[in-house]
Amino acid sequence: MNDLREEDSMKNRPTVGEILQAKGVSRRGFLKYCATTASLLALPPAMVPRIARALENARRPSVIWLSFQECTGCTESLTRSAAPTVEALIFDAISLDYHHTLQAAAGEQAEAARHAAMQENDGGYLVLVDGSIPTGNPGFSTIAGISNEQMLMETVAGAAAVVSIGTCASFGGIPGADPNPTGAVSVSDLVKDKPIINVPGCPPIPMVMTAVLTQFLTFGQLPELDKLGRPLAFYGQTIHDRCYRRPFYEQGKFAETFDDKGAKAGWCLYKLGCKGPTTYNACATTKWNAGTSFPIESGHPCLGCSQPQFWDKGGFYEPLSTARFGSKEQLAGAAIAGAALGVAAAVAGRRRQARYTKEA
């Protein structure tokens, strides 16, 4: 019965192609988007027609967006993508059935919409999560009187897949930073029986988000992921690998302060704490604000926001090779301990010497 209802429900939904046509997106614009997506996903050009065909014929998948301990930056990132882009329209083309910030419904109506979406699309809907989940006390964060953990678990039960949007949902993020007062955890810490894609970043790049959804719509399967569950197409290389300032790193040319000669000349920001070498993300290639730039291009070191526990990895402006060699007090203690051992060893040695001399 459920299957029949789901089938009816899906049949009634317009295809992505129909929606884009209704929105006035040209064929050229649509194919351009498909080609860009194929390129981003490192797929061969021959796949572009397949992406286009699949997208045109794809029924709008139901998407439930859950927001937990978050700052809404991830949603802002997606919705503020430079004016009406094709990516934004693709987002219109999914059936976003539940999203606190964007949905018109409120209160009980909103929760009713979530339940309806879950029932109508049981086993086939996508759950997008932004924000971490508190496990310390259910009352730390609730929606409609339901704890975040309870809402997550009941919503993902019938989902086809889960996409963790942002570093908080992917790895615990800022709410999970030391001392983690709410016991914040990531989606993958709680959900073990569903496919999960992590799209970390604080916030993540909008294009990465849409490309991941496009791949899911096109091939009906998850993209290839790295060991942290991130799509390899976007998180396969470090910022440092693709950074346009990399040649300066190799030449040993570094900005020492934010306003010195090196900073003005665009030299490497390693000494100013850039975490590019240890950060996997597509910022250096996909860039932000419709391809305008990315933080390093704007003169600021990478904070490493798409990496787990980025908030607790020392100071943002502390160079990567800075290590804690011990305080002066600790080293002085070591010196005193060493001197005491040395004296003891010498005394023992002298006694042995005296004994040998006597024997001789």
Added chain:
Amino acid sequence: MDLLEFAKGPALQFAAFVLVAGTIWRIVGILMLNTKPDYSEPRKKAGYLAALKVIYTRAFTAPPFKKATMYPKMMAYVMHIGFFMTIFLFVPHIVFFEGWSGLDWPGLPNNVIYFVGVATVISAIALLVRRLTSPVLKLISNFDDYFSWFVTILPVVTGLLIPTRMLFSYQDLLAIHILSVALLLVWLPFGKLGHTFLVFITRGTTGMVFERRGART
């Protein structure tokens, strides 16, 4: 705490503690030992100048042995100079020292350091092959020699691997590199690597003893 945080924090702190305590233990322990009584009449007065002279002259091979020891001597020089250059002239290392001591100095371009690092590894391998193929060297070598060689060259190799991302991520390779440095620091005071801080003390002592006995230095 991930591996890199562990390497940069507790592992390096432990290594620094052992390095400082172990080094001072060895130096104090040796300096405070009784000197062997020498009942012979002194040929010359053995002062610090004699010590300095031997520290200088032992940097070069004595003429009769020049030809026979040219190859290992050259390799040893390449290895030692290369090792010091990679430690003190690679900018990320300078940043590390600056963060710890506040001192800063100019570094070399990375490609130069990579070249020097490879030369260091090659010279170290050449020295190991010589040790393994020379019957005399093989006979007098023990675990200390081989392990000291291993812990010395390991940080250079792991450092060179970082930009290649071979098998591991940059982050994991950096952690492995720092852990290999920690291993070196922990071993340094106790094995033959103690020559790092004893070399001038031992050579100076030899110089003073030889001077007193009238030996040519």
